[in-house]
Amino acid sequence: MFAVIKTGGKQYRVQQGDVLEIEKLDIEAGKKVTFDEVLLVENNGETLIGTPYVDRVQVKAVVLESFKDQKVIIFKKKRRKQYKRKTGHRQQLIRVKIEEILAGGKALPKEKPAEKLKPKAPAEKPAEKAATPKAKDRVKAETADKPKSKAPAKKKAETKTSAKPKKKTITKE
Numbered sequence: 001m002f003a004v005i006k007t008g009g010k011q012y013r014v015q016q017g018d019v020l021e022i023e024k025l026d027i028e029a030g031k032k033v034t035f036d037e038v039l040l041v042e043n044n045g046e047t048l049i050g051t052p053y054v055d056r057v058q059v060k061a062v063v064l065e066s067f068k069d070q071k072v073i074i075f076k077k078k079r080r081k082q083y084k085r086k087t088g089h090r091q092q093l094i095r096v097k098i099e100e101i102l103a104g105g106k107a108l109p110k111e112k113p114a115e116k117l118k119p120k121a122p123a124e125k126p127a128e129k130a131a132t133p134k135a136k137d138r139v140k141a142e143t144a145d146k147p148k149s150k151a152p153a154k155k156k157a158e159t160k161t162s163a164k165p166k167k168k169t170i171t172k173e
Helices: 127-131 135-145
Strands: 002-007 010-014 019-023 032-035 038-043 046-049 057-068 072-078 083-089 092-103
Touching (some): 002 032
Antiparallel strands (some): 002 010, 002 038, 019 092, 057 092, 072 083
16 A cells, blocks of 8 residues: 655655655654545555545645755856855755655555465366477478578679780790
8 A cells, every 4th residue: 555645846756654854844753644635546556646645535644853954055056157155955854754644634545465376276278289290390381381582692893904914025045
């Protein structure tokens, strides 16, 4: 079971027990927070999609701590114009732990672990199918009967030499 919530202009896929880092809300550490903007809920193969939000569904979480993210450097420069600007930014975030997903005021049941599938016993093949050759063998047999046609060999272009052969001269003494 999971839900997709919207907070701080972003969307997050959450499950019970997840810990998220989201943009700062005005809530102290240890307090509970409820997310009403639920975009999608999936529970045991049943999916509810909101238009834009799913009605009567809430995600409850508890705030663990507030902190600042790593510094992001913003550097602007225009070459050959003696223009440079350097600034930094540290986004304030809070860490929340998802406690439960509520639908219509009551908690949705947790997913049951997938049952292990037992391998099925191979079904016995009818005698007719056993007597027929396999599809690969059929294709080989069909192609073996046909004569293979070869593409005509390319003729080599005759090269004409412009140089005349030298005559040998024999002199007698």
